[in-house]
């Protein structure tokens with residue numbers, strides 16, 4: 342090992358030394374002060390999957406497909422699940438990710454970005470700092486600057502397949518700061534699933550793929566109800582079907598109604614069916630302790646709207662028929678402007694959907710539709726504001742002949758005045774059809 346050199350003894354090091362090495366001629370006492378390394382578990386932060394998860398087989402297959410095609414690019418895969426409140430975005434994401442999560446040796450990170458009310462959305466810096474701590478970075482080494490935090494997050498996750506569930510995102514900027522670095526090799530990237538009530542168009546620039554969730558289909562809705570309520574209540578089969586049908590495929594509504602029955606084993610299904618059948622009491626019956634409620638989900642969404650969108654939302658809910666176009670909306674709003682910008686903005690907020698029956702958004706003049714519970718909520722707002730119930734004379738669901746607008750585009754020589762700027766958004770995949778859950782047209786009440 343050692344030999345006498347020009348200045349005395351010289352030590353040679355064999356092998357490879359990582360980091361600095363000290364060579365000393367003679368050592369008397371050696372004191373070792375080694376702080377035991379803090380154990381940092383691989384983060385597994387996903388919320389538990391819903392215990393009664395049902396249906397969504399087409400959506401699950403679509404998520405697999407989107408992840409596969411995105412993985413070819415070598416960049417982190419970003420999938421955005423879009424839907425109105427209570428439609429099952431978080432449930433679907435956590436169910437899917439639990440079934441695929443083991444492949445991600447870098448761990449699974451979860452954050453609620455609180456984007457339901459964009460003004461109160463989570464600070465991405467706080468979220469990034471939380472992720473870095475979970476990944477083992479000591480707090481004193483986490484930079485204060487958000488851009489540096491974001492860069493450190495990319496560095497720490499680079500080369501480690503990591504899973505991110507960013508729940509309730511508000512904007513592309515918020516998500517962008519939380520994206521991981523590249524995976525270990527092409528074909529094995531990290532995966533980011535974003536859920537949101539907003540069509541976040543900006544993420545398309547980052548290579549995101551979009552999946553829009555519709556209502557649960559009828560067999561899945563009945564299955565969810567049965568699993569929560571218990572098969573012993575199947576003694577009232579007609580009432581069971583009626584109850585589920587009145588929830589019109591909203592998993593939140595079904596869960597609330599089923600939870601009420603599960604905790605009141607002596608209640609007959611017919612009791613709740615009567616409450617749900619009456620439009621005046623339906624939304625109240627779909628509420629648990631106030632905060633878990635269909636109305637609360639719509640309240641939050643409605644409060645985020647600009648005044649002109651609030652008015653458009655209320656007034657278009659009064660249009661009879663399953664769907665409507667921008668001209669009918671303009672008539673309901675008593676305006677000569679082009680209402681399509683307002684309608685598209687409401688669609689971006691998941692308060693309206695492009696109607697299935699007309700080829701939807703691919704058409705030059707798309708038609709729009711409400712989810713039944715959303716329309717009921719919006720009509721309640723409209724009537725509360727107008728101070729009168731729907732006109733019984735108009736319950737035929739037909740548009741009054743003298744109110745039907747002549748073609749404003751024709752009047753204006755092909756041009757039209759926009760009420761607001763039409764926003765351009767990516768087209769998400771929609772695998773659930775928005776049909777089959779209707780309960781007749783709402784009554785017409787003139788604006």
Ligand SMILES: Nc1ncnc2c1ncn2[C@@H]1O[C@H](COP(=O)(O)OP(=O)(O)OP(=O)(O)O)[C@@H](O)[C@H]1O
Pocket residue numbers: 391393394395396397424425426427428429430431432433509536538557565592593596638
């Ligand atoms: N496919 C499903 N099977 C069983 N239960 C479901 C399903 N989808 C949603 N649920 C239940 O419905 C309720 C609402 O779902 P979830 O919280 O996922 O909706 P969300 O779209 O994330 O709503 P929000 O926008 O408020 O976050 C939850 O109790 C959830 O467990």
Ligand SMILES: [Mg+2]
Pocket residue numbers: 430431432508509536
């Ligand atoms: Mg959610």
